[in-house]
Amino acid sequence: MRSYASKVVESSVKYPEFSGLKEEINGVDLLRTDRFADGEMEVVVNASIRGRDVVLFTSSSARNEAGISVEEAKIELYHAVDALKRSQAGRIIIFEPFISCSRSDRTNRRSSVGLWVHFQTLVNLGMNHIVTFQLHSDKSKSIVDPTRYIIEDIPALNLLKRYLCDAYIQDLSSLERIVRPNWAFCSVDAGGEKLARDFANSFGASLVVAHKQRDYSHANTIESINILSAEPLESRTLWIVDDMIDTAASAESLIRALAPHKPAEINLIAVHAIFSEPAVERLNALSAEGLLKRVIVTDTICAPHFSRPEVPNMVLVPSAGLSAMVIRAIITEASMSKLLRPFNAEIYLKSPSLFKS
Numbered sequence: 395m396r397s398y399a400s401k402v403v404e405s406s407v408k409y410p411e412f413s414g415l416k417e418e419i420n421g422v423d424l425l426r427t428d429r430f431a432d433g434e435m436e437v438v439v440n441a442s443i444r445g446r447d448v449v450l451f452t453s454s455s456a457r458n459e460a461g462i463s464v465e466e467a468k469i470e471l472y473h474a475v476d477a478l479k480r481s482q483a484g485r486i487i488i489f490e491p492f493i494s495c496s497r498s499d500r501t502n503r504r505s506s507v508g509l510w511v512h513f514q515t516l517v518n519l520g521m522n523h524i525v526t527f528q529l530h531s532d533k534s535k536s537i538v539d540p541t542r543y544i545i546e547d548i549p550a551l552n553l554l555k556r557y558l559c560d561a562y563i564q565d566l567s568s569l570e571r572i573v574r575p576n577w578a579f580c581s582v583d584a585g586g587e588k589l590a591r592d593f594a595n596s597f598g599a600s601l602v603v604a605h606k607q608r609d610y611s612h613a614n615t616i617e618s619i620n621i622l623s624a625e626p627l628e629s630r631t632l633w634i635v636d637d638m639i640d641t642a643a644s645a646e647s648l649i650r651a652l653a654p655h656k657p658a659e660i661n662l663i664a665v666h667a668i669f670s671e672p673a674v675e676r677l678n679a680l681s682a683e684g685l686l687k688r689v690i691v692t693d694t695i696c697a698p699h700f701s702r703p704e705v706p707n708m709v710l711v712p713s714a715g716l717s718a719m720v721i722r723a724i725i726t727e728a729s730m731s732k733l734l735r736p737f738n739a740e741i742y743l744k745s746p747s748l749f750k751s
Contacts, residue, residue, distance in 0.1 A: 395459065395696055396459060398451060398693070398714060401714035402451070402717045402718050402721065405714050406722065408718075412722070424439060424441055425438070425474055427470055427473075435470060437476070438477065444483070446483060447487065448486055449487045449721055450474060450478065450489065452489070453695065453696060454471065455668060455695045457669060457695055468512070471516075475488070475516060475520055475521055487522065487724060488523070489721070491526060491695075492526070492668075492695050493529065496509055499533055499534045499537060507537070509537055513537055517539070522544070523543060524543065524546070525545075525546045525724070527550035527694050527716075528548070528550045530637060530638070531585075546730065549733075550665045550713060551637075552737045553692055554664075555597075555742075557690065557709070559739055559742055559743055565743060566743050574597070576658075577597065577632075578601065578627065578632050579591075579600070579632075579633045580603075580634045581601075581602070582635075582636045583605065584603065584604075587601075589635050589636065590602070590603070592736070596736070596738060597739045600623070603622040604651070605620040628656045628657065629658050631658050633662075636662075636663075637665050638666035639668060639689075645662055649680055649685050661686070661687050663691075665691070667694075687707065688708070688709065689705050689707065692710070692712070719733060
């Protein structure tokens with residue numbers, strides 16, 4: 395996450411509280427990982443951080459800037475927290491924009507719960523605060539023990555809503571004449587209905603719900619999809635909304651189920667672009683067949699391939715500015731209410747855009 399952390403530093407020094415402190419707050423190269431011949435590792439802190447608040451950016455996604463595995467990334471993170479604690483850091487704030495184990499939050503009798511293991515390990519090592527974007531479900535936050543640490547789950551879908559306003563709507567007239575009568579937001583499955591409904595409410599547009607039947611004997615396998623909509627989908631602009639794109643199996647099945655309804659175009663919008671194989675192949679095939687118009691995601695998963703997008707018409711919405719806002723609020727102990735409140739396109743279009751500067 396070094397490149398991402400550097401972008402957050404650049405965004406942070408634009409605030410009066412941090413202006414002129416770039417060298418002091420820039421700790422991107424503060425940690426060093428030493429690896430031994432037998433495969434073990436040790437994380438070293440290269441400067442004194444006694445009593446200072448430390449924001450540690452991390453990612454355990456399989457597609458990361460360093461090209462290391464999920465397991466290695468987690469172990470390196472745990473070593474880093476231990477090193478920071480031993481260096482007598484003040485608050486240790488873990489900023490993990492995408493928590494890769496967030497889908498492992500179901501308590502079954504004979505299976506591990508990855509998210510619980512992750513949080514327990516971090517807090518026992520000395521973490522005080524964890525920040526993330528768009529956890530997979532609200533249930534995940536029930537794992538948190540508020541007496542031991544704090545979690546901030548920032549709704550990064552608002553970044554995508556703002557981008558839609560700036561790139562495709564731009565003014566109130568377009569919102570009223572084009573978006574509300576012609577756009578519809580679609581969930582990938584019944585579980586994602588809340589996300590799609592949130593988008594529909596934000597823009598005053600229609601909602602489409604997809605009920606997906608899975609084949610649980612095989613991972614990422616879908617048996618059938620039923621489309622529920624109060625209005626015809628023909629000639630409409632459809633936006634499929636999800637928190638993440640993993641293998642794109644659900645998106646592909648849904649897009650092929652929507653195509654016979656003859657919409658004007660189908661677009662895919664999500665926060666986390668995991669893109670496990672064969673996601674890119676599937677999305678490219680849909681694009682080549684004319685079924686998928688565009689893909690809009692954020693850069694919460696930092697990987698070299700995003701410097702040259704592998705998917706046609708893919709837009710990468712930056713999130714470093716939002717991360718800087720969150721850090722500023724935590725460090726200065728300011729309110730985060732404006733970052734958490736529901737997004738309203740009509741109100742936003744009346745105010746200056748964050749994306750036009």
